[in-house]
Amino acid sequence: AQSVAQPEDQVNVAEGNPLTVKCTYSVSGNPYLFWYVQYPNRGLQFLLKYITGDNLVKGSYGFEAEFNKSQTSFHLKKPSALVSDSALYFCAVRDIGGNNRLAFGKGNQVVVIP
Amino acid sequence: GAGVSQSPRYKVAKRGQDVALRCDPISGHVSLFWYQQALGQGPEFLTYFQNEAQLDKSGLPSDRFFAERPEGSVSTLKIQRTQQEDSAVYLCASSPQGGSNQPQHFGDGTRLSIL
Numbered sequence: 001a002q003s004v005a006q007p008e009d010q011v012n013v014a015e016g017n018p019l020t021v022k023c024t025y026s027v028s029g030n031p032y033l034f035w036y037v038q039y040p041n042r043g044l045q046f047l048l049k050y051i052t053g054d055n056l057v058k059g060s061y062g063f064e065a066e067f068n069k070s071q072t073s074f075h076l077k078k079p080s081a082l083v084s085d086s087a088l089y090f091c092a093v094r095d096i097g098g099n100n101r102l103a104f105g106k107g108n109q110v111v112v113i114p
Numbered sequence: 115g116a117g118v119s120q121s122p123r124y125k126v127a128k129r130g131q132d133v134a135l136r137c138d139p140i141s142g143h144v145s146l147f148w149y150q151q152a153l154g155q156g157p158e159f160l161t162y163f164q165n166e167a168q169l170d171k172s173g174l175p176s177d178r179f180f181a182e183r184p185e186g187s188v189s190t191l192k193i194q195r196t197q198q199e200d201s202a203v204y205l206c207a208s209s210p211q212g213g214s215n216q217p218q219h220f221g222d223g224t225r226l227s228i229l
Contacts (some may be wrong), residue, residue: 034217041218043118043159043205051215090156100209101147101170102218104156 002027002093004074005093006105014113021108023074023091032094033074034102035065037087044090050074056083062086116140117228122205126227127196135224139208146189147218148181151206157205163189193226201228211226 074100149157
């Protein structure tokens with residue numbers, strides 16, 4: 001089955017510093033990759049996706065992600081973190097089976113320190 | 115426009131009771147998904163509908179779990195004879211008809227607690 005791994009549990013970053021949240025994937029065939037953010041007691045909000053094309057994907061709220069095929073990675077980045085970016089971030093990959101269901105990583109808690 | 119709406123937001127039930135969770139997808143969205151999110155984990159796929167057809171129910175953990183979408187819009191996830199391990203947040207997501215490049219739009223979930 002397709003899967004993603006988010007190796008870190010928590011990412012701490014000072015406000016204004018660059019933010020990176022790591023994700024690696026394991027797929028057969030071409031990967032369809034997604035990033036979502038979850039605030040407390042809320043559902044998941046879509047940030048960005050990689051389907052094909054340019055390896056640098058730009059998304060919502062100033063986030064971007066870089067697809068790296070040789071390293072099987074899809075790290076989420078933001079040049080300057082805001083306190084309001086503190087949340088839970090999930091990487092996901094379209095699973096096999098043809099129904100577009102998503103397989104999620106375990107999530108990374110991001111804490112932006114004022 | 116309106117997003118995916120789920121109700122109730124919180125549900126407390128005693129072990130052995132039956133519960134029903136409702137999902138109202140974005141109008142016109144063909145695909146509907148149910149996920150289960152345990153505490154501290156990522157969402158896990160439960161089942162998938164395309165219109166009223168349930169095309170994949172491979173993620174349902176047992177035959178106590180049942181989902182339906184009879185008119186191709188609102189969906190209900192039913193859990194019979196609930197057990198403590200059913201405690202989780204149940205998320206519903208919908209997406210437009212199309213290929214796999216369409217992002218799924220999630221509701222805020224129903225937090226189910228089984229006592």
